[in-house]
Amino acid sequence: MTDLIETVVENREMVQPNHANMLDVAHGGNVMKWMDEVGAMSAIRFAGEMCVTAHVNQMNFERPIPVGDTAYITAYVYDAGTSSVKVRLVTERENLQTRERERTTESYFVYVAIDEDKQPTAVPELTVSTDEGERLRQAALDGRNGNGGH
Template structure:
């Protein structure tokens, strides 16, 4: 069994001009790629196996991330099946000079754990042994409509 808080992964990506669209903000495809990578890290941390993306339940872009700011991405596993792993991802725009953060994007990804032959393999049971873990799981379930 793996506790939810053990799956928490946080990462930052500096938005450079080559990541931007013509409005000089992070291109949505780059944000999605960064989220997918961090989500996979969380899923693999939980499963102890390689995990591949099988579904994005939804992707809500609420506001842009300007060039020069960072995309601060948080991911954690909130549910698991036999071989599937559900991860909540939140991206915030962060100004490193002021440390101001503002939510920009939220999504829910599903990964599948695979073995050395690239076949689905079982994952452990997810537990929530802390109040923080229970709070995060509840927030994810409410936000994804599950």
């Protein structure tokens, strides 16, 4: 069994000019790629197996991330099936100089754990043993079900 708190992965990507679109903000495709990578890290950490992306829920880009700011991405596993791993992902725009952050994107990805033969394989049971873990899990379930996740 793996506890939810053990699956939390946070990562930053500095938005450089080569990551930007014509408006000098992060290209949405780059943000999606970064989110997918961080989400996979969380899923692999949970499953103890390689994981591949199987599904991406709706992704709304609520505000831009300007060149020079960072994309601060947080991922954690909030549910699991037999071989599937459900991960909540939240991206925030972060100004490193002021430390100001604001949410830019939220989504829910599903990964599938695979074995050495690249076939689906079983994942452990997810446990939640802390108040913070329960708060994160509830936030994910509320957001996933359209109950004010953002």
